[in-house]
Amino acid sequence: MPTGFLTHSLCAAHEMGSWHPECPARLSAIHDQLIVSGLAPFLEHIDAPPAPLEALIRAHAPEYVEYLQDRAPKRGYLPLDPDTSMNPSTWQAALHAAGAVVEATNRVIDGSLANAFCAVRPPGHHARPAAAMGFCVLNNVAIGALNALEVHGLERVAIIDFDVHHGNGTEEIFEGDERVLMASFFQHPFYPYSGTVNPAKNMVNVPLPAGTKGEKVRAVLDEIWMPRLEQFAPQMILVSAGFDAHREDDLGQMGLVEADYAYMTERLLDLAARHCGGRLVSTLEGGYNLSALGRSVVAHLRALARL
Numbered sequence: 001m002p003t004g005f006l007t008h009s010l011c012a013a014h015e016m017g018s019w020h021p022e023c024p025a026r027l028s029a030i031h032d033q034l035i036v037s038g039l040a041p042f043l044e045h046i047d048a049p050p051a052p053l054e055a056l057i058r059a060h061a062p063e064y065v066e067y068l069q070d071r072a073p074k075r076g077y078l079p080l081d082p083d084t085s086m087n088p089s090t091w092q093a094a095l096h097a098a099g100a101v102v103e104a105t106n107r108v109i110d111g112s113l114a115n116a117f118c119a120v121r122p123p124g125h126h127a128r129p130a131a132a133m134g135f136c137v138l139n140n141v142a143i144g145a146l147n148a149l150e151v152h153g154l155e156r157v158a159i160i161d162f163d164v165h166h167g168n169g170t171e172e173i174f175e176g177d178e179r180v181l182m183a184s185f186f187q188h189p190f191y192p193y194s195g196t197v198n199p200a201k202n203m204v205n206v207p208l209p210a211g212t213k214g215e216k217v218r219a220v221l222d223e224i225w226m227p228r229l230e231q232f233a234p235q236m237i238l239v240s241a242g243f244d245a246h247r248e249d250d251l252g253q254m255g256l257v258e259a260d261y262a263y264m265t266e267r268l269l270d271l272a273a274r275h276c277g278g279r280l281v282s283t284l285e286g287g288y289n290l291s292a293l294g295r296s297v298v299a300h301l302r303a304l305a306r307l
C-alpha cells in the first residue's frame with residue numbers, strides 16, 4: 001500500500017500578509033523538495049476534500065465554526081488573534097486542511113493507504129475549542145483523531161506532537177479523554193507558555209530548554225514516550241508534524257536535523273506496526289525556514305514510505 005500525500009491548492013491561497021512567517025511559500029518549498037529528492041513519484045497524491053461541518057464540531061464549538069464561516073472577509077484581513085488572521089480564502093483553506101486529515105484517516109483505516117502526510121495550512125495544534133490562536137484556525141489533528149474515534153469506532157488513538165511549540169489547543173480538546181494519549185516535547189519557556197504541568201493522566205508533556213539537540217530528543221522518545229505508548233497500545237497514531245525544532249529555524253531555538261525527524265518517524269512507524277497494522281497519519285504544523293522545512297518533510301516522508 002502506498003503512502004498518501006494530501007494537499008489542496010486552496011491551502012496556498014490563505015495568507016496573512018507578506019511579512020508573516022506562516023506563508024504560502026512553505027507549501028511550494030515542500031513541493032520543490034519532493035521533486036528534487038525524486039520522492040514525488042513514489043507517493044499517492046490526493047486532492048484533499050473539504051471537511052464536513054459535522055467533523056469540525058466534534059472538536060470545536062458550533063458557534064466558533066459559524067463565526068468563522070460568517071465572518072470570512074470579502075477582501076483584506078479579519079484578525080482572529082494577535083498572530084492569526086483570515087483572508088478571503090482562509091475559511092476554504094481551513095476546511096480543506098481539516099478535510100485532508102479526515103480523508104487520510106478514512107483511507108488509512110479502510111486500508112487503501114499504508115500511512116499518510118497532509119501538507120496543509122493553516123496549521124492546527126494551537127487552535128482551541130472556541131478560538132483561533134498562534135497561526136491556527138481549526139485543530140486539524142484533533143478533527144482527524146475524533147473522526148477515527150467517533151466515525152470509525154476506534155477506542156484508542158495516540159497523538160504525537162513534535163513541533164517546537166506546545167500543542168495547547170490539542171491538549172485542551174483531549175485533556176482527560178482516555179481514548180487519547182498525547183505525547184509531546186516542546187521548547188520551554190516559550191510560546192504559548194503552557195504544558196509544563198501535565199493537566200491529566202493522558203498527557204505526556206516533556207518541556208525542553210532552548211538549545212536541546214537531537215540526541216536528547218531521541219532519548220525523550222525512547223525513554224519517556226515509548227513506555228507510555230506501548231502500554232496504551234494505540235489503534236492509530238496521528239502526528240502533529242511541526243518542523244520548527246530544526247536548528248535552522250528561527251522561530252525556535254532547538255537543534256534538530258533531518259536525521260532526527262527520520263529517526264522519530266521510524267520509531268513511530270515501528271510502534272504502529274506492533275499495535276495497529278502501521279496506521280499512522282501525519283499533518284503539517286510549524287516549520288518556517290523554507291529550505292529546512294522542505295528537507296525535513298522529505299526525511300519524514302522517506303521514512304513513512306520506507307524508501
Ligand SMILES: [Zn+2]
Pocket residue numbers: 163164165242244285286287
Ligand atoms: Zn510551532
